[in-house]
Amino acid sequence: MNIAFDALPLLGRLTGVGYCEAGQVQELIRQHPQDRYTFNYFSIRGHDELLAPYLAPNAGIRRAAFHGYAYRLLSSFLPLPYSAFFGKKNDITHFFNYIVPPHVGGKTVVTVHDMAYLSCGETVRDRTRRMLEVGLETSMERADRIIAPSDFSRREIIRYFPRFEGKIRVVPCGVDKARFHPVTDAAALRDVRTRYGLGEQYFLYLGTIEPRKNLEMLIKAYYQFAMAHRTAPQLVLAGGKGWLYDSIFEQVQQLHLDKQIIFTEYVEDKDICAMMSGALAFVFPSLYEGFGIPPLEAMACGTPVLVSDAASLPEVTSTAAVIVRPDDAGSIAEGLHALYTDAALRERLRMQGMARAEQLSWRHSAELLYRVYEELL
DSSP: OEEEEEOGGGSSSOOHHHHHHHHHHHHHHHHOTTSEEEEEEEOSSOOGGGGGGGOBTTEEEEEESSOHHHHHHHHTTSOOOTHHHHOSOOSEEEESSSOOOSSOSSEEEEEOOOOHHHHSGGGSOHHHHHHHHHHHHHHHHHOSEEEESSHHHHHHHHHHOGGGGGGEEEOOOOBOTTTSOOOOOHHHHHHHHHHHTOOSSEEEEESOBSGGGTHHHHHHHHHHHHHHOTTOOEEEEESOBOSSOHHHHHHHHHTTOTTTEEEEESOOHHHHHHHHHTSSEEEEOOSOOSSOHHHHHHHHTTOOEEEESSTTHHHHHTTSSEEEOTTOHHHHHHHHHHHHHOHHHHHHHHHHHHHHHHHSBHHHHHHHHHHHHHHHO
16 A cells, blocks of 8 residues: 655644554554555645654655645635546555545545533634634545544544544554653653752643643542641642643632642653652643543553543543543542552552553554555545
């Protein structure tokens, strides 16, 4: 097969969409060297060096010297053929970020990660919501197959667009066990704590600082928990700022928790594994996730996990997490209390979490995706 990938999510700092594409395409190229792979992207100046980690003897790059944003904008209103820039020789072209442009050569596959823009539109950035309102239904019409990362997301797509049910295939995301694994070296753990200003014990959230992650409720729950425990571990909120985050920082100040809640902002990749491994527990009470990769990464590091009972998170974590109600600060506070006081619970979750991470590998994910490609041809 000649398989092309839309490379845009791989350019620059990776988000959840980019990590999903990276994990799947690297394993596809490794497992199926008999096929030919091409990374397509629009750019005036070119960013080929950013794609170097994904290249192999059977994988190359095709760049169209055209402004990518201009193409996306124009193709939303005019049928500007994608094949005019990237040709018609590919058997399959896979778009990992919701949108399929017009007139793509060969078969098309699109990954639709969630329906957040319809289910909880107030938590989605305006620009993203408008893009999906204009283009998503048409993209799914154009696609020959739609990839959902969880059964929850499959049901959500059917809920809003039942006519596409026959096109949908579930391909779960995975975790890179070479990158995420338990760190036991005391010096490495101490070094991360020192450089990020963390205490000996801490609860960790790692992700974007934005409304959908339910951080204001987490802070309220942590306040209740800290009031009952004089030696409460810190709450570390790690990750870059997304949007509508001012009220999150204001809440910390209003509750006088600025010494107990630490914002690290962006965490370097080389530090994430040690930061997760050193945490008392990983807390992720998000309101809506199409899959939710961070809890799975924490489980691979041997860290006990707390998640909300919302969306795909119980599906991803299975029995290997403390499950709480995302709209109830008391429920989240009880979860924090259980993780803090019950060493046997933490050990059980640690073992079950690592076993769950073994089941959800990128190798398994890529093999399921390859079956979809085979089905199309």
